[in-house]
Amino acid sequence: ETGVTQTPRHLVMGMTNKKSLKCEQHLGHNAMYWYKQSAKKPLELMFVYSLEERVENNSVPSRFSPECPNSSHLFLHLHTLQPEDSALYLCASSQEGQNYNEQFFGPGTRLTVL
Amino acid sequence: GENVEQHPSTLSVQEGDSAVIKCTYSDSASNYFPWYKQELGKGPQLIIDIRSNVGEKKDQRIAVTLNKTAKHFSLHITETQPEDSAVYFCAATPSNSNSGYALNFGKGTSLLVTP
Numbered sequence: 001e002t003g004v005t006q007t008p009r010h011l012v013m014g015m016t017n018k019k020s021l022k023c024e025q026h027l028g029h030n031a032m033y034w035y036k037q038s039a040k041k042p043l044e045l046m047f048v049y050s051l052e053e054r055v056e057n058n059s060v061p062s063r064f065s066p067e068c069p070n071s072s073h074l075f076l077h078l079h080t081l082q083p084e085d086s087a088l089y090l091c092a093s094s095q096e097g098q099n100y101n102e103q104f105f106g107p108g109t110r111l112t113v114l
Numbered sequence: 115g116e117n118v119e120q121h122p123s124t125l126s127v128q129e130g131d132s133a134v135i136k137c138t139y140s141d142s143a144s145n146y147f148p149w150y151k152q153e154l155g156k157g158p159q160l161i162i163d164i165r166s167n168v169g170e171k172k173d174q175r176i177a178v179t180l181n182k183t184a185k186h187f188s189l190h191i192t193e194t195q196p197e198d199s200a201v202y203f204c205a206a207t208p209s210n211s212n213s214g215y216a217l218n219f220g221k222g223t224s225l226l227v228t229p
Contacts, residue, residue: 004157104160105157
């Protein structure tokens with residue numbers, strides 16, 4: 001195990017539903033990330049939180065809303081998604097303060113939007 | 115922005131043979147190049163990384179080489195074993211990242227090692 005957990009592991013939702021993905025890291029890190037992984041495409045960085053503040057938002061549609069209540073937890077709130085949002089959503093964490101440190105990934109949430 | 119190209123997209127080798135995966139990047143300011151391995155049902159896991167002040171790094175059966183002039187870096191796996199079968203991703207740091215911690219990933223290489 002990497003020390004990063006994600007729940008749920010699988011999620012099926014309709015386009016009108018509202019759901020949330022949860023990520024928790026047990027590594028004492030102070031930076032957390034959301035990535036989207038689609039087939040045949042590179043991992044796409046969605047959001048970065050450093051010291052609980054959002055420091056990067058890669059032009060992600062507003063139907064994805066991140067929340068970082070503390071340095072150990074990260075949420076991704078989903079509403080009115082589209083079928084093309086179906087993908088594996090990966091959470092990662094790292095320790096800020098040094099020159100590029102390893103990012104530790106969780107197992108991901110497999111999201112299917114019907 | 116940074117563009118990372120990775121080849122090949124699939125690679126099949128016999129157990130015991132070597133495997134090489136190559137990546138190119140576009141941003142000459144990139145200075146950190148990690149390689150991740152992703153097994154089925156798991157998230158990517160770092161297997162080796164290299165910084166721009168080093169040309170080569172080795173860890174047991176895996177090695178990474180970096181050519182800053184040509185802007186490409188490669189992963190070398192020797193004496194491959196079936197458990198090396200996975201998807202491998204290269205990544206590079208973009209200089210235009212606000213956070214300084216973002217990584218741009220390649221599309222991945224699906225490696226299959228057959229007994």
